[in-house]
Amino acid sequence: xxxxxxxxxTTRGLRKTYRGRRGVxxxxxxxxxxxxxxxxHGFLGPNGSGKTTxxxxxxxxxxxxxxxxxxxxxxxPDALPQVVGRVxxxxxxxxxxxxxxxxxxxxxxxxxxxxxxxxxDEVLDEVGLLDRARDRYSGYSLGMKQRLAIAATLLKxxxxxxxxxxxxxxxxxxxxxxxxxxxxxxxxGRTVLVSSHIxxxxxxxxxxxxxxxxxxxxxxxxxAEVVGRRGAAARVVVPDAAAARAVLVAAGMQVExxxxxxxxxxEEDPGRITWALAQAxxxxxxxxxERAGLxxxxxxxxxxxxxxxxxxxxxx
Amino acid sequence: xSRLLRVELxxxxxxxxxxVAHVGVLVVVxxxxxxxxxxxxxxxxxxxxxxxxxxxQAAEEWERTGEQQVADCREQERREEEIxxxxxxxxxxxxxxxxxxxxxxxxxxxxxxxxxxxxxALVLGLAALGIGATFTAAELSTRSMSTWLTFEPxxxxxxxxxxxxxxxxxxxxAVVTTALVVGGVVAVYVALDVPAAGGAADGVGSATVxxxxxxxxxxxxxAAGGAAxxxxxxxxxxxxxxxxxxxxAFEAILVTQLPHxxxxxxxxxxxxxxxxxxAYYTETCTTGADGTICEGVEHAIGAGQSxxxxxxxxxxxxxxAALVFRRRDEG
Numbered sequence: 001x002x003x004x005x006x007x008x009x010t011t012r013g014l015r016k017t018y019r020g021r022r023g024v025x026x027x028x029x030x031x032x033x034x035x036x037x038x039x040x041h042g043f044l045g046p047n048g049s050g051k052t053t054x055x056x057x058x059x060x061x062x063x064x065x066x067x068x069x070x071x072x073x074x075x076x077p078d079a080l081p082q083v084v085g086r087v088x089x090x091x092x093x094x095x096x097x098x099x100x101x102x103x104x105x106x107x108x109x110x111x112x113x114x115x116x117x118x119x120x121d122e123v124l125d126e127v128g129l130l131d132r133a134r135d136r137y138s139g140y141s142l143g144m145k146q147r148l149a150i151a152a153t154l155l156k157x158x159x160x161x162x163x164x165x166x167x168x169x170x171x172x173x174x175x176x177x178x179x180x181x182x183x184x185x186x187x188x189g190r191t192v193l194v195s196s197h198i199x200x201x202x203x204x205x206x207x208x209x210x211x212x213x214x215x216x217x218x219x220x221x222x223x224a225e226v227v228g229r230r231g232a233a234a235r236v237v238v239p240d241a242a243a244a245r246a247v248l249v250a251a252g253m254q255v256e257x258x259x260x261x262x263x264x265x266x267e268e269d270p271g272r273i274t275w276a277l278a279q280a281x282x283x284x285x286x287x288x289x290e291r292a293g294l295x296x297x298x299x300x301x302x303x304x305x306x307x308x309x310x311x312x313x314x315x316x
Numbered sequence: 317x318s319r320l321l322r323v324e325l326x327x328x329x330x331x332x333x334x335x336v337a338h339v340g341v342l343v344v345v346x347x348x349x350x351x352x353x354x355x356x357x358x359x360x361x362x363x364x365x366x367x368x369x370x371x372x373q374a375a376e377e378w379e380r381t382g383e384q385q386v387a388d389c390r391e392q393e394r395r396e397e398e399i400x401x402x403x404x405x406x407x408x409x410x411x412x413x414x415x416x417x418x419x420x421x422x423x424x425x426x427x428x429x430x431x432x433x434x435x436x437a438l439v440l441g442l443a444a445l446g447i448g449a450t451f452t453a454a455e456l457s458t459r460s461m462s463t464w465l466t467f468e469p470x471x472x473x474x475x476x477x478x479x480x481x482x483x484x485x486x487x488x489x490a491v492v493t494t495a496l497v498v499g500g501v502v503a504v505y506v507a508l509d510v511p512a513a514g515g516a517a518d519g520v521g522s523a524t525v526x527x528x529x530x531x532x533x534x535x536x537x538x539a540a541g542g543a544a545x546x547x548x549x550x551x552x553x554x555x556x557x558x559x560x561x562x563x564x565a566f567e568a569i570l571v572t573q574l575p576h577x578x579x580x581x582x583x584x585x586x587x588x589x590x591x592x593x594x595a596y597y598t599e600t601c602t603t604g605a606d607g608t609i610c611e612g613v614e615h616a617i618g619a620g621q622s623x624x625x626x627x628x629x630x631x632x633x634x635x636x637a638a639l640v641f642r643r644r645d646e647g
Contacts, residue, residue, distance in 0.1 A: 060469045061462055062645040080469040089466045091647060095459040099332055111323035112467045152463065 005073065008160045008191040009035035009058065014067035016053050016215075027053040029215040031067070035193055035208070037159075040186045042206035042223070043195040044298065050215035051195040052092055055164050059089055071160065085113065088153025089162035093169075094145045098138035102129055102148050105137055106155065115155050123151040127181070143174035150181060161185055163194045167201055179205050203227075203294040211301055218301045227297045234270050236277075237261040237286035244282050251276040261286070320473060324481030333450050334485075337443045341493055344439045348432055349500040356422040356510050367418040374413035385411055400609065422510055426520045428501050430527065430591070436497050437531040437590040440490055441538040448482035448542025449555035456550040462647040475547065475641050479634060482543035483536040490535035494528040530590050530619075537630055544630075544637035579617065580625060588622030 014031040017024050028050040035041045045051050056062035058069055060077035069076045074083040096105040106120045124130045127147040132140070140148065146166060153161055163182065167175040183205050186192045196202045202209065203223065210220040219226050235258060238244040245262055248255045251272070254265040264273055270289050277284060328334055359367070378385075389408035396404035423431070455461045455478075468474055504510075545555045563583075571577045571584070578584045578596035588594035594617050601610040 056462075056645070056647055059466050061465055061647050063643070077469065084466070084469050087466070091462055091466070095463050097327075097454075097460055098458060100330060104330060108323050108327055109463070109467050111326065112320060112464070114319055149463075156467075 006037055007034050007070075008037045008072060009033060009193065010068075010070045011054070011058075012068045014054065014057065014069060015065045016050075016057060016062065017065055027215055028057070028064075031212065031215065031217055033210055033217060034220065035191065035210070037072075037191050038186070038189060039207035040182055040192045040194060040205050042202035042209040042294075043193055043212070044199060044202060044209055044294070045195075045197065045212040046302070047197050049197075049213045051197075051212065052164055053215075054212075055089070055091055055162055055193075055195060058162070059087070059091065060084075061091065085156055086159040087162065088156050088158035088160070089164070090146070090149040090153060090166060091162075091164045093165075094149030094152075096137045096145075096148065096152075098136070100137055101134050102137055102140065102144075102151075103133040105148070106152055109152055110155050113156060119155055123154040126154060127151045142169045143171070143177070146170065146174065146178060150178075158190065160191045160193065163192065165196055166194060167196070167198065175201060199294045199298050209294070211298055213302045219297075223294070227294050233290040234264045234267060234273055235261055235286070235288040235290060236264055236273060236284065238277065238282055238284060240282065243280070244277055247276055247280040247282060248273065263290075320468060320477035321480055321484075324477045325485055328447075328451055328481050328485040331451065331454075333454075334447050337447050338489055341439060341443050341489060342496070345436065345493055345496050345500065348435060348497065349504060352428060352432065352501060353504050353508070356428070356504060356508055358508065358510075359419065364419070367420075368415075371413060371415050371418040374418070378411075378413055382412065425502070425505050425510075426523070428505070429498060429520065429524045432497050432501050433494065433524070433527045433531055434587070434590055436493060437534055437586070440486075440493055440531060440535040441586060444482075444486045444490070444535045444539035445542035445545075445559065446552070446556070447486055448479075448539035448544075449546040449549075450542075450552040451482050451485075452478050452543045452546030453550055453552045453555060454546075456547070456646075457552075459647055465646060471642050472638060475638050478547070479540050479543045479637075483540040486535050486539040487532060490532040494531050498524055498528060527590065527592065530592075534586055534589060534626075537626060541630055541633055544634045547637045547641050576615075578615075579621075580629075582626065582629060584617065585622035585625045588617045589619055589626060592619045593617060594622070 011031050011033040014028055014033070015026070016028040017026050019025075031050070031054060033043075033054065035043075043051055043054075053062060057064045058071065058076060060080045063077075071080075071083045072086060074080075076083065096102075097108075100108075103120060103124065106124065107117060110117060110120050121130060121133070124133050127150050129144060129147050129151060132144065137145070137148065150163075150166075161182075163178075166178050166182075170178065179201060182192050182194055186207070194202060194206070206223050208220070208222050209226055211218045211226070236244065236248075237260065241257065241260070241262055245255050245257070248262070248264060253267055253273070253276075256263050256265065267273060270287055273287060274284060386408050389406050389411065393404045393406045393408060396406075455464065464474065465471065542555065545558065546552065549555050549558060566577070567581060567583050571581050575596055575598045584594060584596060595614050596617065598613050598615065599610045600613050601608050603609075
């Protein structure tokens with residue numbers, strides 16, 4: 001059975017090191033990544049965690065030291081020429097010729113892949129840049145540059161779009177716009193991989209996520225699953241907090257005081273809390289399940305990065 | 317490849333620096349023709365009168381001291397023969413002043429054409445080197461190359477299209493420039509009614525066309541070399557620095573100290589190619605009873621040899637840049 005079936009991106013044992021004045025720096029280490037076909041996949045990690053290096057390796061811009069990579073089942077970089085037509089990518093900040101107009105920049109790229117010139121105006125229109133198409137790229141705002149980059153990726157009508165830190169430097173309106181664009185692209189049936197260190201912005205749009213730190217994968221899977229498993233909690237209000245805490249701890253739960261009540265951490269099933277307390281004759285005044293954000297999950301995951309293995313918590 | 321080449325040629329034409337280089341070359345052509353215009357102007361009456369005065373003074377001096385000058389000359393000839401044991405010819409019979417020595421004659425049309433094309437070859441070569449270098453280096457320094465490679469990941473194709481576009485893209489500039497130079501030189505001679513130097517105009521046409529074609533080819537080679545250097549060094553300024561360093565360290569210092577290195581000098585071979593051959597000189601010294609005698613020895617470099625050296629040099633440069641670009645991490 002082809003293990004890459006159903007995945008737009010797979011990597012296995014991917015490793016990249018850089019040699020610098022301070023010695024060898026491991027940018028990506030034994031990375032096993034799987035991005036399912038369809039939807040938005042958040043590729044998350046702090047700055048310097050290896051996200052951009054991974055993307056560059058997938059696109060053939062950087063050579064991997066070892067490991068395997070596939071895009072839509074095709075081994076890259078060897079088969080990149082065959083599959084690159086299905087992949088549109090913006091790596092870090094958009095890079096175009098500053099002295100050329102937005103339209104000329106896109107016309108050159110369209111010419112390189114044999115796309116008709118009419119396609120250029122179509123994608124410019126799609127990202128709302130048609131009116132400014134004749135302006136020089138150097139005169140564009142950051143948001144316009146990002147939109148032009150998205151337009152460039154759309155020239156190929158790709159099945160996979162890779163956006164690396166797409167909202168860097170954008171104002172809230174620009175961030176909202178980019179988020180909407182990514183969602184719309186995914187809703188058209190495309191796969192969108194968005195890398196970011198700003199977790200909140202990805203949380204609002206991602207269907208699945210992979211979290212990496214120091215070049216290693218810490219967790220991957222559907223957003224709700226990754227967040228839920230790592231960050232679930234419940235706030236409990238009872239008449240006798242001390243007695244209730246003793247009961248819950250005895251039942252194997254992690255409990256902390258929270259004002260006039262308690263917080264039960266890491267417990268995904270509130271029924272276990274009510275059952276344990278009821279067994280001890282303690283009846284709840286309130287039980288409020290708390291769904292932790294991606295940020296909390298991320299912090300919990302990265303707290304032990306130094307000892308984390310590449311496959312820890314990966315429901316692959 | 318042809319699709320990429322078309323796109324690269326379009327990009328080359330759209331670059332502002334390329335346009336500036338074109339304008340710069342045309343300005344140099346204008347200056348060159350203006351200089352020629354002034355140098356082939358007929359002598360004014362005052363200049364003719366002054367030349368006649370100088371001739372008269374020289375003739376008078378010859379009347380007084382001519383015999384002695386010839387005798388001194390013969391004596392020096394004899395000494396030279398004694399020292400070297402070989403015949404010497406100081407042209408002692410040719411010392412009497414003649415009027416034409418004092419009336420400068422304008423260069424012939426053929427000489428002017430050869431000289432003007434030789435000068436413009438240098439200008440075109442440098443401009444093409446700069447155009448090629450900025451064409452590729454700008455893409456790397458602005459990191460636009462990363463975007464480009466996400467559209468066409470076959471790096472050798474990308475590289476080949478850029479180098480080829482640089483070489484082909486400067487051909488129109490070279491053709492127009494050489495045509496302007498040739499046309500301009502002829503126009504100056506016609507406008508000033510300067511004789512093309514009695515009968516010496518025979519064969520000027522074919523020789524000029526051949527030389528012009530060589531200038532065009534050299535321009536294309538320089539652009540391809542510049543593009544390869546741009547890929548290697550990533551910044552136009554770095555390319556210009558490297559070229560300047562080469563000129564100072566190799567052409568100015570090493571070749572002067574070790575003249576035999578001229579055979580691999582790009583400057584010497586470019587001249588050899590454009591002029592249909594050139595020469596470099598070494599000194600051979602022998603020490604005998606009468607002291608050390610040094611003689612200059614001329615070493616001819618044919619156009620074919622120059623073409624071979626330039627071709628091999630370009631091939632090595634282009635191949636090294638291709639290997640580096642193929643394996644280098646981008647972005």
